[in-house]
Amino acid sequence: MTLLAQSQLQETFELNIGPQHPATHGVLRVKVIMDGEYIVKAEPVLGYIHRMHEKMGENRTWNQFWPNLGRLDYLSAIAYNHGYAGLLERAMGIEVPERAEYIRVITVELNRLQSHLLWFGAFILDLGGFTPLMYAFDEREQILDLLESVTGSRLTYCYFRFGGVYNDVDDDFITGTRAFIKRLRPQIPMYHDLVTKNVILMERLVDIGHISADMCRKYGATGPVLRGSGVNFDIRKNEPYSVYPELDFDVPVYHECDSMARYMVRMDEMEQSMRIIEQALDKMPDGPVKAEKAPKILKPPKGDYHFAVEAARGTFSMRTVSDATNTSYRMRLRSPTYSNLSLFEEASRGMLLSDALAFMGSLDLVIPEMDR
Amino acid sequence: MSGYFSYLLNGIKSLAIGLKITNKEFLTRPITLQYPHESVKMAPRYRGHIELLMDSETGTHTCISCGMCQKGCPSNCITVKSKKVPGVKGKVLTAYILDFTTCSLCGQCVENCKPAAIDFSNEYNLASTRKEDFVFDLLQKLHPEGVPEPKVDPALLKKEQEKIEAAAKAAAEKKEAAAKAATEKEGEGGEKAEGKS
Numbered sequence: 001m002t003l004l005a006q007s008q009l010q011e012t013f014e015l016n017i018g019p020q021h022p023a024t025h026g027v028l029r030v031k032v033i034m035d036g037e038y039i040v041k042a043e044p045v046l047g048y049i050h051r052m053h054e055k056m057g058e059n060r061t062w063n064q065f066w067p068n069l070g071r072l073d074y075l076s077a078i079a080y081n082h083g084y085a086g087l088l089e090r091a092m093g094i095e096v097p098e099r100a101e102y103i104r105v106i107t108v109e110l111n112r113l114q115s116h117l118l119w120f121g122a123f124i125l126d127l128g129g130f131t132p133l134m135y136a137f138d139e140r141e142q143i144l145d146l147l148e149s150v151t152g153s154r155l156t157y158c159y160f161r162f163g164g165v166y167n168d169v170d171d172d173f174i175t176g177t178r179a180f181i182k183r184l185r186p187q188i189p190m191y192h193d194l195v196t197k198n199v200i201l202m203e204r205l206v207d208i209g210h211i212s213a214d215m216c217r218k219y220g221a222t223g224p225v226l227r228g229s230g231v232n233f234d235i236r237k238n239e240p241y242s243v244y245p246e247l248d249f250d251v252p253v254y255h256e257c258d259s260m261a262r263y264m265v266r267m268d269e270m271e272q273s274m275r276i277i278e279q280a281l282d283k284m285p286d287g288p289v290k291a292e293k294a295p296k297i298l299k300p301p302k303g304d305y306h307f308a309v310e311a312a313r314g315t316f317s318m319r320t321v322s323d324a325t326n327t328s329y330r331m332r333l334r335s336p337t338y339s340n341l342s343l344f345e346e347a348s349r350g351m352l353l354s355d356a357l358a359f360m361g362s363l364d365l366v367i368p369e370m371d372r
Numbered sequence: 373m374s375g376y377f378s379y380l381l382n383g384i385k386s387l388a389i390g391l392k393i394t395n396k397e398f399l400t401r402p403i404t405l406q407y408p409h410e411s412v413k414m415a416p417r418y419r420g421h422i423e424l425l426m427d428s429e430t431g432t433h434t435c436i437s438c439g440m441c442q443k444g445c446p447s448n449c450i451t452v453k454s455k456k457v458p459g460v461k462g463k464v465l466t467a468y469i470l471d472f473t474t475c476s477l478c479g480q481c482v483e484n485c486k487p488a489a490i491d492f493s494n495e496y497n498l499a500s501t502r503k504e505d506f507v508f509d510l511l512q513k514l515h516p517e518g519v520p521e522p523k524v525d526p527a528l529l530k531k532e533q534e535k536i537e538a539a540a541k542a543a544a545e546k547k548e549a550a551a552k553a554a555t556e557k558e559g560e561g562g563e564k565a566e567g568k569s
Contacts, residue, residue, distance in 0.1 A: 067477075068446075070476075145415070150417065156477075158477070166483075
């Protein structure tokens with residue numbers, strides 16, 4: 001081989017995907033070094049929508065930080081509300097009424113369903129199929145209407161409060177939720193018929209985007225990404241909080257480690273979320289929805305507190321250091337997709353560019369949440 | 373070779389199943405709402421911008437101008453302006469300015485309001501190309517035809533006037549006494565007083 005031919009073979013070029021690109025769901029920029037159609041190195045570049053949420057937590061009062069929680073992961077904002085409520089309740093030792101806990105679980109699971117439905121539509125859209133997005137959004141719209149009737153907003157929820165929730169749910173919500181579950185349940189097998197069993201989808205997902213359990217541990221990946229790699233880890237089971245121990249549900253785990261496994265985990269999680277909501281609606285007692293003893297001005301005792309919840313994309317945990325004043329000394333938010341994205345560089349080496357975008361879709365990235 | 377054909381067959385089968393579903397969906401009624409002609413009914417709890425609530429008894433709002441909404445707001449979008457009117461208990465609201473461009477609809481103001489004078493409105497048609505259109509005076513929104521004069525309580529007015537008069541009298545007396553003392557002091561030793569001033 002001549003010198004010229006050799007250098008041509010080794011020639012690589014740099015390609016920027018994003019920050020404004022339809023396949024990246026937001027302002028994520030991936031700097032890719034390509035060898036033809038194959039990826040040599042993919043480097044995610046973050047920081048385009050950094051808003052200093054952690055710093056805001058340090059100069060706002062505890063109550064004033066509430067609206068920030070709805071603006072991290074805008075698709076599972078209620079789970080983030082839950083994380084913050086749980087953190088301060090743990091710090092202050094506030095007892096939450098049982099009805100409030102059930103309302104929390106129902107709204108969080110509805111939010112998870114909504115998030116997974118949107119992911120389902122957007123993921124298939126990434127792969128080139130437009131129709132499933134419309135089907136998923138049809139169902140998602142029902143959830144948004146239900147949540148709007150309770151929380152007052154459709155996306156950036158600010159519904160939880162320390163010691164309970166903002167307001168009680170009414171009978172319309174309960175009957176509406178039951179009717180919705182009845183409606184969604186037959187839709188999931190329909191999605192499987194329409195999408196999962198499609199040969200084109202299988203070709204693009206099966207055995208592509210391999211992430212081993214070790215790699216997940218190395219980068220701290222959680223949620224469906226981890227469960228798709230055969231690790232049975234769910235905060236709702238492993239570090240139970242709220243009323244989850246009283247509810248009967250399974251954690252779907254797949255051992256194939258590929259994009260299809262992550263897809264299947266999320267599809268099965270929708271079924272489990274429906275089970276949780278049904279049980280919670282049955283078990284929900286009457287009573288107050290806000291602790292009477294919850295103080296209006298919070299001053300948690302000095303110390304270091306931590307609380308983790310299972311959001312739609314994985315473990316969201318909050319840690320705060322309190323110096324017994326009405327603001328936090330240090331606020332730390334650990335968001336799941338930041339860790340889930342960080343394994344992208346290693347896992348995408350040698351992948352075809354089109355496969356890498358499908359793989360990125362299977363990670364279910366929400367950019368405002370990693371760029372806090 | 374048989375693998376190729378079974379693969380082809382599977383592909384056709386999955387295509388047929390998919391088409392069956394989409395065709396079924398094609399024949400169902402569309403759920404699209406023709407927006408400008410029809411609109412969705414908003415949920416009663418929908419959070420629009422906040423508004424002052426009309427109290428049917430007094431014919432006006434119940435705001436006491438305590439400023440708790442302004443204090444609790446994370447984005448500093450509320451400004452409560454008030455003044456003291458003789459004969460009216462407490463302060464009188466003169467303007468309730470909401471800068472909706474920075475509001476995040478968290479509800480801290482509504483929760484902080486002790487007299488429950490504010491609540492979320494159901495308004496959502498708020499499109500504009502000018503930023504100034506989103507700075508509302510909620511008091512003027514409540515009374516577009518003009519803010520009514522606060523009701524003066526004659527008993528309280530009298531009491532207040534008496535109090536003012538008494539205070540003025542006391543001040544005058546004090547002044548007189550001070551002047552008297554000063555002249556007395558001057559009589560005793562003028563140099564000392566001058567040196568002090």
